Amino acid sequence: MKICDETVRAAVDSGLGGIQLDAAQKQAILAQCRPTVAVAPPRRAARPLRRVLAVAAAFAVAFSIGGGVLAAAPELRQSLSILGAETLQQLQPINQVSEDQGIRMEVLAAVNDGQVAVVFLSLQDTAGQGRVEPTSQLYDSEISGANFTRGEVVDYDAATGTTVLRLVADASESMAGKKITVSSKSILSGEDRHAPTYSGYTVASLRAATGDAAIQYPQNLAGSMVGGPEMDRFSRLLESGKMPALKAWSEPVSLPGVDWAAVTAAGVVDGQVHVQVAPDEGMGRVNRLYFSLETAAGEPVDCTQVNMELGERHKMGRFQSYNDLTEYVLIPPREIADPGSLRIMVDRITYRSFVEGSWSTTFKLEEASDALRFECNEDMQPWILTSVQVSPVAVTMTGTGEMRAESQSAEVRVFLKNGAEVRASSVSTSTNGEDIVCHNVFDEVIDLAQVDRVLLNGRELPMERTAP
DSSP states (O other): OOOHOOOOOOOBBBBOOOOOOOHHHHHHHHHSOOOSOOOOOOOOOOOOOOOOOOOOOOOHHHHHTTHHHHOGGGGGGHHHHOOOOHHTTTOEEEEEEETTTTEEEEEEEEEEEESSSEEEEEETTTOOOSSSOOEEEEEEHHHHHHTTEEEEEEETTTTEEEEEHHHHHHHHOOOOOOEEEEEEEEEOOOOOEEOOOOEEEEEHHHHHHHHHHOOOOOOEEEEEEEEETTHHHHHHHHHHOOOEEEOOOOOOETTTEEEEEEEEEEEEETTTEEEEEEEOSSOOOOOTEEEEOOOOOOBOOOOOOEEEEEEEEEEEEEEEEEEEEEEEEEEETTOOSSSGOEEEEEEEEEEEEEEEEEEEEEEEOOOOOOOOEEEEEEEEESEEEEEEEOOSSSSEEEESSOBBTTTTOOEEEETTTTTTOOOEEEEEEEEEESEEEEEOOOOSOOGGGGGEEEEEEEEOOOOEOOOO
């Protein structure tokens, strides 16, 4: 499988592990993010924090307060002193506010190494309506000049109703010393992941209820996703235009427990379960449906799944969108003795609040700090790794050629003088078919003077310090 921007974008790793903060570090984070205006607390009791994307980079929010704020908040000096003066000097205080629709966004701090920028911000519902919660996110966040912008929840302060976020941006060209704009057109909150529920149909009973389903071959396929054991086979069917889709019924029907989408067609075609769904123009734009199969005994079935996006695609910001119709296809594995007995399950992710508005701040990034660099000519079969750079925020690997799924991996590990390994959970890769750039963004901002060694696939590299 060839790796390109399209396949990489779909595979960007967002599964970050939880961390533990001691009381001093957490207090430092929350103290920096407390609002400068008085806000009534949300009327609804806050749910326990669920760290969807918690990261050790929470430490860096505390760094951003700098000397001036430290003088005004002497109670923070002790907890911040453990971070070291060198680390404090690497972060750029911002403290710019944008407010709309009764929600306040404050950009707290930023740090960059040129192509990677990390921005810390807080969200707060100044109207006290509880629209900012531990799961709040900028639904379509953007940092100007970046190819990717990824948001991660750091923490939530129930006393002020403040959610702290970290945005990571990757760019093709250096952003250092340039003006950037951090913006969003919508804020999404109140995530609820529902347990799978039985639809009331088995494969056999759906076939009996719908009869011979009317099918068509999609002429307006806006997009698709394929996963599971027979992914390659059904990817080829989609590419060749031979994957059938259902013709919509004259009247849609409701789906139990779902008031933001309707079923426009359903049936069984060649043993494959098809369910076609139309979202409404409200919460249906952001809520998500998932279908799966399980045995009569309640055991999940590892089936191939195809999602076909049909009709017009409606853009929501730079990266987000939704379609008029989505057709979900479940293909039971061939070794199942009685596929008709499999139960069709419905899963969903819903949100309580979707606020549309305009939040934007513009500021000039400081120049990038120096870095550790190693020039090389490593054959990664078939691409060539030409350099490895370690900055305070990321490892950047550059290369040339064509990266493929079967290529040799390039594992870079960074160790500090205290023996700790620097975690890098956020990963992105971009390529134009010739040049390759991989960013592994650290979970914390590091002091390069504290780097002890850098390993590439287990071999220590002779890194040289370079000026920005």
